[in-house]
Amino acid sequence: MVDNALTAALPASIGARVSSATLKDGRATVVLDVAGLAPAERDEMEAAVRESVGASGEVEDVRVILTAERKARRIVAVGSGKGGVGKSTLTANLAIALHRMGHKVGVVDADIYGPSQPMILGNQAARPEARENKLIPVESTFGVPVLSMGHLVKQGQAIAWRGPMVGNALSQLIDAHWGDAELLLVDLPPGTGDVQLTMLQKFKPAGAVLVSTPQDLALIDAARAGQLFDQAGVPVIGLVENMSGYACPHCGEVSDPFGAGGVEDAAGRLELPFLGRIPLDLAIRQGSDAGKPPAAGDDAIAEPFRAIATKLATWLSKTA
Ligand SMILES: Nc1ncnc2c1ncn2[C@@H]1O[C@H](COP(=O)(O)OP(=O)(O)OP(=O)(O)O)[C@@H](O)[C@H]1O
Ligand SMILES: [Mg+2]
Structure with missing residues (x-):
């Protein structure tokens, strides 16, 4: 009381x-x-x-x-088979939407070679400090702490590491001072390489969200990524269709450059939950490039992210 x-x-x-x-x-x-x-x-x-x-x-x-009743911290990985389908965009916006719903969420940018969270979350200049040999996540203005290789190396500096070092880097980002964060959303690089394997072996996620565009090829790749998680016993929480339907900013007409509804159909075939679709919208790309993720605002474009965040939160509370 x-x-x-x-x-x-x-x-x-x-x-x-x-x-x-x-x-x-x-x-x-x-x-x-x-x-x-x-x-x-x-x-x-x-x-x-x-x-x-x-x-x-x-x-x-x-x-x-x-x-110090620490609630167990859980990891949810955001993955895809194919690159460029919107994992990083979805991760940042989901984290912000969950934060606005009262959840304590941190973001781990596991894309060691091509980090994008510092740009999306608009804190490229931030540099994490360390305490007792562990990193302290940097804050973003959106209430979501984050750790990314982008905060540790100079902008534009190439990272040319081999497998074991990449795994080490990932461990440093995850095994950090996350404070009271109950959930870490991990933005995975595309495909099924060293980072994904380290993730599954060392920091088994509670579940994975798979992103795909409606294109067939992206779908096949998403299914493959799904198998990787399946084999490791990590449940796929569901599929998200990104870049579905394009609303013309001039006439408002909605067209489907990559087809539409394909991911929902695929989810049905794969017997996986479908979490929702995010339209192809110029405002999403512009917001991401400018460090102003749409989920932080109150425009209509925040809504699909909120809806998916709600489903994710429901899944987390059911499996708690
Ligand atoms: N729904 C959308 N509408 C418009 N642009 C989008 C949308 N989703 C993502 N983008 C843009 O597409 C590009 C790729 O998105 P993002 O970086 O999130 O993909 P990714 O899957 O993380 O890529 P990678 O595999 O390279 O890590 C970015 O420029 C992003 O701003
Ligand atoms: Mg990415």
């Missing part, structure tokens, strides 16, 4: 961690969830609670109980 009169003056970031606050005979008892915090942050938070709660007139004494 949280006595709101006791916690009203706390900043929202601390208030969110108060699981109970009661007042009895002048003594306030506050239970604070400090999971994922560094010792210094924990001490700071405890002091802030003491001060803020203690300032209330009726309170003579404050007792703070710290708990």
Whole structure:
């Protein structure tokens, strides 16, 4: 039970961690969830609670109980067989949509050779720090922390590593100080290479979302990527059709440059859930290039991402 009169003056970031606050005979008892915090942050938070709660007139004494009930952090991989179908776009926008729904989500850009999250999330200049040999994710202005090779190497610098190093890099990005993030969305590179194998072997995802365009070739590749997850015992949460239907910005007429509905049909054939479709929309590309993902706004274009995020959240709560 949280006595709101006791916690009203706390900043929202601390208030969110108060699981109970009661007042009895002048003594306030506050239970604070400090999971994922560094010792210094924990001490700071405890002091802030003491001060803020203690300032209330009726309170003579404050007792703070710290708990670290860390909810198990889960990984969901966003993959595709073919490149360029919109994995990175979907990952960033899903993360933002989930954040806006109140989930604590981090983004891992597992595309070691061709990172794109720093550009999409508009924080290319950010550089992660490290603590106790682990990276601290960088913030984006959208409430979603992120780690990407793009934050570690200079822009335009070629990364020419071989398999084992790539696996190491991925481990550094995932096994980082993710704080209270309950979900890591991992933006995979295309295909079925070293990164995917390391992912499956070392950090088995709770599930995978597969992206495809309506083209036949992309569909076949998505099916192959699906097999990779199947073999590793990672459930495919569902298929997303990206770049389906193009609304002409001048006349509004919707055309289907890559066909439409193909991914939903394929999902039916493969007996996989269909999570939704995202139209081919110039605003999505422009937003991605400018570090302004559409899911952060309130235009109609945010809606398909929200709808897919809702389905993903439902899947996560059902399988919790
Ligand atoms: N629905 C969409 N409408 C318009 N442009 C889109 C859409 N989805 C993605 N794009 C654009 O298509 C390009 C490829 O998208 P993205 O980088 O997300 O694909 P990817 O699958 O991650 O590619 P890669 O395999 O290279 O990692 C980007 O320029 C992106 O802005
Ligand atoms: Mg990508």
